[in-house]
Amino acid sequence: MSNQRSQHGQWSSRFVFILAATGSAVGLGNIWKFPYMAGENGGGAFVLVYLLCIAVIGVPIMMGEILLGRRGRGSPVTSMQRVSVSESAPKGWVLLGFNGMLAGVLILSFYSVVAGWAMEFVYATASGQLADAKDGAWLDGLFQSPGRLLFWHSLFMVLTTVVIVFGVEKGLERAVKFQMPLLALMLLVLMGYSATTPGFAQGMHFLFDFDFSKLGPEAILAAMGQAFFSLSLGMGAIMVYGAYLDSEASIAKTSFAIAAFDTTVALVAGMAIFPLVYSHGLEPGAGPGLVFVTLPLAFAQMPAGIFLGTLFFSLLTLAAWTSAISLLEPVSAWFVERFGWTRRMAALVPALLIWALGVPCALSFNMLADSTIVGKTFFDLLDYATANVMLPLGGVLIALFVGWQMRSHSVAEELAWDSQSASFKIWLWLLRVVAPVAVMLIFLNAIGVLSF
Ligand code: TRP
DSSP states (O other): OOOSOBTTBOOSSHHHHHHHHHHHHSSHIIIIIHHHHHHHTTSHHHHHHHHHHIIIIIHHHHHHHHHHHHHHOSSHHHHHHHHHHHTTOOGGGHHHHHHHHHHHHHHHHHHHHHHHHHHHHHHHHHTTHHHHSOTTHHHHHHHTOHHHHHHHHHHHHHHHHHHHHHHIIIIIHHHHHTHHHHHHHHHHHHHHHHHTSTTHHHHHHHHHSOOGGGOOHHHHHHHHHHHHHHTTOSSSHHHHHHHTSOTTSOHHHHHHHHHHHHHHHHHHHHHHHHHHHHHTTOOTTOOTTHHHHHHHHHHHHSTTHHHHHHHHHHHHHHHHHHHHHHHHHHHHHHHHHHHOOOHHHHHHHHHHHHHHHHHHHHHTTTTTTTOOBTTBOHHHHHHHIIIIIIHHHHHHHHHHIIIIISOHHHHHHHHTOOTTSHHHHHHHHIIIIIHHHHHHHHHHHHHHHHHO
16 A cells, blocks of 8 residues: 655545545535536436436546545656556556646636635625625626626635645645535525525425436536536546545545535535525526525525625635635646645646636626637636536546556555455446446537537
């Protein structure tokens, strides 16, 4: 087993790793993206495919990704290099690491813009102004203001960079320790409130009744992409976090815990939001603004709504923050390893690039709204290309590498699993065959539709 530590430091315990990995997984993907995607793709059937993808593709790949990181003890590129050497695999596998770091850069550039919306809503709620705004008016106003969008995007990138500069123990751990439990609690309160509104039953039917006629190949691809996005899989974020994990921790149990918590948060967010959609006569398919239009309606009517609303959007910002650092960490760790830079430089350089890419993302809602490529704004294009193409591709490569390139005794050893046990064999089969085939089929199916 890999007993050495990474040069970037190490988590102080397995519990902290779970917090950090959960901090990475739980973010805007759960609270902003999952509900609006479910809304746009018809609800229940999308949710079912999403859950299947988490269980059958996501969890097995997550175990593979953590184990690669822990064995390689470095950034995705370095880990892939080291493990390829020790497993006598072709050098080309480092491309998997580069694909991941690029995906991280692209994701963070639009992610930071959305995190900025959450920050704007902290301000709007705390100052009491949101309570007086008409449905959705505040978000519309924000979208029409490039200056405000860019201001929050810039501030969020500064916050993210600062944590990366401080490094693993001091920066990342502190950020994740207190906010996760509080966020979960807030979502439960919101769900409790939504359960008292007249649209509750309708909202639940929307989320949990399967209507397969609404489920086209594009929606299936979107559900799979969302599973990767939500679990932070396929780009090396979880791999680099695995690199900071001590050798004793059980990778299998840890992966289940992370996936279970992540999925619960997404479902609870959906259960808080969709009853409100129906109670207020809104459209489930309203798009990316959904959470920012619906939840303020709840806060407007709850006792202590201003306080609870401010708390909620603050926690959402924090959740985005703990996810964002996992998008930047892989590339920063690589700059430190490759060029011997200080953490400060290694954080700052990619952060500037990401910031710059974020500018056209922010402008996609106003000045550049009509400049589309294949019918998508720059923002939508980055979102689509990363979640639906780059992450699944990275995930399949991880599955193939761990499943076929690594010796199964190294794999079993790293997982501390008996390679003859039935559970190990099932996992290996999911990784070798089921996950890659499922991803390819879903992908080809969607492409086929595009060309016919
Ligand atoms: N999973 C996070 C969310 O749901 C986003 C995220 C963080 C991510 N790190 C990632 C997505 C790595 C893909 C890959 O908000």
